[in-house]
Amino acid sequence: MKLLEGKTVLVTGASTGIGRAAAIGAAQHGADVVINYHSRDEDAQSCIAAIEAAGGRGLAVKGDVADAATATDFVARAVDAFGGVDVMISNAGICPFHAFLDMPTETVERTFRVNLHGAYYMVQAAARQMVAQGRGGAIVAVSSISALVGGEFQTHYTPTKAGVHSLMQSTAIALGKHGIRCNSVLPGTILTEINKEDLADDGKRRYMEARTPLGRLGQPEDMVGPIVFLASDMAAYVTGAALLVDGGMYVNLQ
Numbered sequence: 215m216k217l218l219e220g221k222t223v224l225v226t227g228a229s230t231g232i233g234r235a236a237a238i239g240a241a242q243h244g245a246d247v248v249i250n251y252h253s254r255d256e257d258a259q260s261c262i263a264a265i266e267a268a269g270g271r272g273l274a275v276k277g278d279v280a281d282a283a284t285a286t287d288f289v290a291r292a293v294d295a296f297g298g299v300d301v302m303i304s305n306a307g308i309c310p311f312h313a314f315l316d317m318p319t320e321t322v323e324r325t326f327r328v329n330l331h332g333a334y335y336m337v338q339a340a341a342r343q344m345v346a347q348g349r350g351g352a353i354v355a356v357s358s359i360s361a362l363v364g365g366e367f368q369t370h371y372t373p374t375k376a377g378v379h380s381l382m383q384s385t386a387i388a389l390g391k392h393g394i395r396c397n398s399v400l401p402g403t404i405l406t407e408i409n410k411e412d413l414a415d416d417g418k419r420r421y422m423e424a425r426t427p428l429g430r431l432g433q434p435e436d437m438v439g440p441i442v443f444l445a446s447d448m449a450a451y452v453t454g455a456a457l458l459v460d461g462g463m464y465v466n467l468q
């Protein structure tokens with residue numbers, strides 16, 4: 215069953231990882247897909263090729279989500295190309311692991327700007343378009359298990375993920391009257407470029423695997439079902455919710 219037939223889906227940070235898998239997954243579910251990407255033209259084009267191979271129409275728009283103008287441009291380009299916006303998947307993010315006491319100011323500010331300001335601007339630009347269209351919509355933000363638990367080398371990152379989760383709760387209230395649903399997914403540890411270096415440490419990787427009751431770390435494709443579900447009409451009465459997708463890692467105390 216195709217869950218996003220006839221919808222236009224926008225995904226930020228979609229040239230790699232979870233965003234890429236979500237973009238291709240949306241196309242497999244019948245959507246036209248517009249992707250935002252930051253810098254890697256070849257990866258963006260290969261994502262568009264995969265969207266088209268899945269039967270959807272695709273468009274890649276370059277831009278830094280930390281800049282508010284990127285969001286308005288992204289939405290305008292989607293409307294020009296495909297006539298509107300039905301779903302926004304706010305996914306772009308960075309996590310430059312670093313110790314707390316000597317954390318460079320620029321690292322903190324860049325992480326906040328990309329992960330939190332970027333999500334805010336994208337969600338707001340999509341919501342403005344959805345309200346103008348008058349046919350509702352769905353917003354899915356990629357938060358994290360890190361919205362709920364800390365990380366020694368993620369003191370600049372975990373607050374942004376809690377912030378994204380909180381943003382979905384508040385926008386669910388602000389936008390419910392317009393028929394726009396806002397939810398977050400909270401991935402556990404998914405094997406992507408964001409943690410390639412961190413998990414190159416065998417001890418760290420084995421520890422994270424051992425914490426996961428399902429016995430393995432996640433793949434980007436593990437995020438597709440939960441994201442597509444929340445974006446689709448199957449979730450018509452779900453808003454302000456947060457869906458952990460972590461193989462059980464969060465509940466595994468002992």
Ligand SMILES: NC(=O)C1=CN([C@@H]2O[C@H](COP(=O)(O)OP(=O)(O)OC[C@H]3O[C@@H](n4cnc5c(N)ncnc54)[C@H](O)[C@@H]3O)[C@@H](O)[C@H]2O)C=CC1
Nearest residue numbers: 227230231232252278279305306307358401403404406408
């Ligand atoms: N991989 C994991 O274990 C987890 C990832 N997440 C979140 O998932 C999201 C996607 O990350 P992954 O796919 O894992 O890693 P990734 O590194 O493959 O993807 C992040 C994407 O965001 C893009 N990006 C970074 N800065 C950007 C900017 N300024 N403007 C536009 N795009 C930008 C990157 O180019 C990249 O395509 C992030 O928000 C991350 O915080 C959340 C929980 C766990």
Ligand SMILES: C[C@H](O)[C@@H]1OC(=O)[C@H](O)[C@@H]1O
Nearest residue numbers: 309358360402403408409
């Ligand atoms: C980058 C981390 O490995 C990843 O991102 C998160 O949000 C979680 O902390 C994951 O472990």
